[in-house]
Amino acid sequence: MKDLLIRNLASLATSTGSKPRGGKEMGEILEIENPWVLIREGKIYRIGQEELLQEAPDADILDATGQTLLPGFVDPHTHLVFGGTREEEFSMRLRGESYMAIMEKGGGIKYTVRKTHEASFNELLENGMKTLKSMAEMGITTVEAKSGYGLDRETELKQLRVARELNEAGLLEVVSTFMGAHDIPMEYKGRDKAFLDYMVDEVLPKVIDENLAEFGDIFTEKNVFSVEDSREYLKKMRDMGLKLKIHADEINDLGGAALAAELSLTSADHLLKANDEGLGMMKEKGVIPVLLPLTAFSLKEDFARAREMIDMGLPVAMGTDYNPGSCYSFSIPLMLSLGCLKMGMSPEEALTAVTLNSASALDRAHRIGTIEVGKDADLILIDAPSYRFLTYHFGMNLVTTTIKRGKIIHRK
Numbered sequence: 169m170k171d172l173l174i175r176n177l178a179s180l181a182t183s184t185g186s187k188p189r190g191g192k193e194m195g196e197i198l199e200i201e202n203p204w205v206l207i208r209e210g211k212i213y214r215i216g217q218e219e220l221l222q223e224a225p226d227a228d229i230l231d232a233t234g235q236t237l238l239p240g241f242v243d244p245h246t247h248l249v250f251g252g253t254r255e256e257e258f259s260m261r262l263r264g265e266s267y268m269a270i271m272e273k274g275g276g277i278k279y280t281v282r283k284t285h286e287a288s289f290n291e292l293l294e295n296g297m298k299t300l301k302s303m304a305e306m307g308i309t310t311v312e313a314k315s316g317y318g319l320d321r322e323t324e325l326k327q328l329r330v331a332r333e334l335n336e337a338g339l340l341e342v343v344s345t346f347m348g349a350h351d352i353p354m355e356y357k358g359r360d361k362a363f364l365d366y367m368v369d370e371v372l373p374k375v376i377d378e379n380l381a382e383f384g385d386i387f388t389e390k391n392v393f394s395v396e397d398s399r400e401y402l403k404k405m406r407d408m409g410l411k412l413k414i415h416a417d418e419i420n421d422l423g424g425a426a427l428a429a430e431l432s433l434t435s436a437d438h439l440l441k442a443n444d445e446g447l448g449m450m451k452e453k454g455v456i457p458v459l460l461p462l463t464a465f466s467l468k469e470d471f472a473r474a475r476e477m478i479d480m481g482l483p484v485a486m487g488t489d490y491n492p493g494s495c496y497s498f499s500i501p502l503m504l505s506l507g508c509l510k511m512g513m514s515p516e517e518a519l520t521a522v523t524l525n526s527a528s529a530l531d532r533a534h535r536i537g538t539i540e541v542g543k544d545a546d547l548i549l550i551d552a553p554s555y556r557f558l559t560y561h562f563g564m565n566l567v568t569t570t571i572k573r574g575k576i577i578h579r580k
């Protein structure tokens with residue numbers, strides 16, 4: 169692989185370190201003016217000035233006059249692989265029907281489960297590839313992908329195998345999460361525990377056998393899975409070797425945040441309704457809050473309390489939650505704008521949330537999420553003289569170039 173030398177940058181901006189940053193530290197961004205950056209073997213090799221030309225006389229040159237270099241965005245929460253779309257449901261919600269009411273009537277997640285069941289492996293793969301390409305245009309270099317639109321063995325495995333193939337395609341890095349406990353299928357209605365046992369006994373062993381997932385997740389919510397059942401199920405997934413996440417306190421405050429802390433999960437996601445005690449416990453146990461403002465926006469719910477969480481010292485991360493129902497969008501520009509204009513984050517905090525802290529939510533902060541020598545060269549260029557334009561020029565996609573492990577995967 170040839171070296172790549174990025175020259176004439178207006179600036180570079182990044183969080184630093186390999187650990188999640190909470191509280192005041194979230195706002196500390198390293199900014200370097202007019203740097204040159206040398207990439208070797210897919211890694212950030214040196215940050216310097218013109219002298220890097222001597223170091224790598226044969227390097228490919230990327231001229232970045234007037235542009236700013238940032239770490240590639242890490243999206244730590246999506247439901248990337250699914251069949252069908254739910255535009256009718258969106259209209260129903262606009263007319264005032266609630267997300268949970270639609271779900272209880274057999275729509276919502278259950279509709280996508282039927283469509284995902286019907287879709288062929290190749291259809292899912294093609295759709296997924298198309299999505300990854302537009303994600304790359306948006307500056308995303310790593311994305312998490314959950315199963316959970318199968319709810320039976322065959323379809324859960326199909327989704328996860330598609331995600332694995334998407335990862336192997338080498339465009340973006342795709343991190344797989346097993347979320348067989350996303351909803352309770354009709355045939356298990358009223359028998360939640362039996363359904364979770366089925367997942368543990370019949371599906372999970374195959375997932376582990378084929379090495380199809382790194383994380384496990386569950387939708388802990390009223391009329392879905394209780395805290396008690398979630399606790400047992402999460403422990404079993406951990407015993408089988410998975411790292412853990414939870415959809416917590418999204419629609420109702422069930423105490424999901426406290427459960428996440430009790431079990432020291434890697435992250436607790438959504439948290440729209442999370443209470444102070446649960447959040448305090450998360451802080452104690454180092455659980456990363458993954459906030460999903462695009463979902464709150466789409467569901468017309470109040471936003472998660474990012475400002476308060478950061479002031480409590482929590483290392484807030486942000487993700488898109490891309491899925492066909494509650495959030496049919498992976499707009500990073502809109503997400504960053506909501507983070508700043510509706511959730512009280514500073515531009516610096518928003519940048520940390522979608523890079524270093526989201527990398528931490530995927531247990532990858534040692535390798536991605538910042539621009540530092542030795543880390544993967546997962547980088548983006550934005551057409552602006554400083555990172556401040558990311559949120560100031562709101563709602564705009566400023567990304568001109570996306571680089572994954574030293575390879576240019578998108579160029580405008």
Ligand code: NIG
Nearest residue numbers: 277280387489491492493494
């Ligand atoms: O994160 N809350 C549960 N799961 C998804 C939505 C899935 C869907 O509506 O299809 C979420 O919001």
Ligand code: FE
Nearest residue numbers: 245247415489
């Ligand atoms: Fe989700």
